[in-house]
Amino acid sequence: MRGLPIVLGAVAIAFAGCSNSNNNNYPGQCSLPSGTKTSLVYPAPNATGIPDNFGLVVLGSSPALPSNYNVYVVNNSTQNSGYFNYLGPAPNPLPTPNAIPTFPAPVYQSSGNPGVSFVAGSSISIYLNNSGNCVPTLLLGTFNVK
DSSP, X not given: OOSHHHHHHHHHHHHHTTOOTTOTTOOOBOXXXXXXXXXXXXXXXXXXXXXXXXXXXXXXXEXXXXXXXXXXXXXXXXXXXXXXXXXXXXXXXXXXXXXXXXXXSOEEEEEEOTTOXXXXXXXXXXXXXXXXXXXXXXXXXXXXXX
C-alpha cells in the first residue's frame, strides 16, 4: 500500500489530539449537515472485484456536501486506514460498478488518493469525514478489491 502509510501518520496524530484526561476536546462522531442525504456510489456497496488501486471514491449527496468533507478508508483485512483528499467534482461518466442513490437529484462528488494500492482480496470500508473535526464513524459502505 504505497501512499497510505504517510496518511496513516497524520491519522495517528489527529486521533492523538482527540483526547485528554477531561475529554474536553473530543470532537464527537461525524454526521451529515442537517437535511443532507449521502450514499456511496463508487465503488458500489457490496461490490466485488474492484481494482486494488481504485484510488477514487464517489459519493452522491443531496444537497452537495461542503468541500471540507472527505472519506476515511479502512482496510478491514489489515486494519490499515487513512483519509482520502477533500471532495471535488466526480468524473463523468461515473466509474463502474456504481450504485444509484435512492433519493432524488443527487450531486456527485469524489474523494481520491491515486497512489494507494490495497492487498488483493481485502475488504474495504468507506466512512464519511468532516475535515478532521469529528471521528469518522458514519459508515457509507463496504466492498472487496480483487
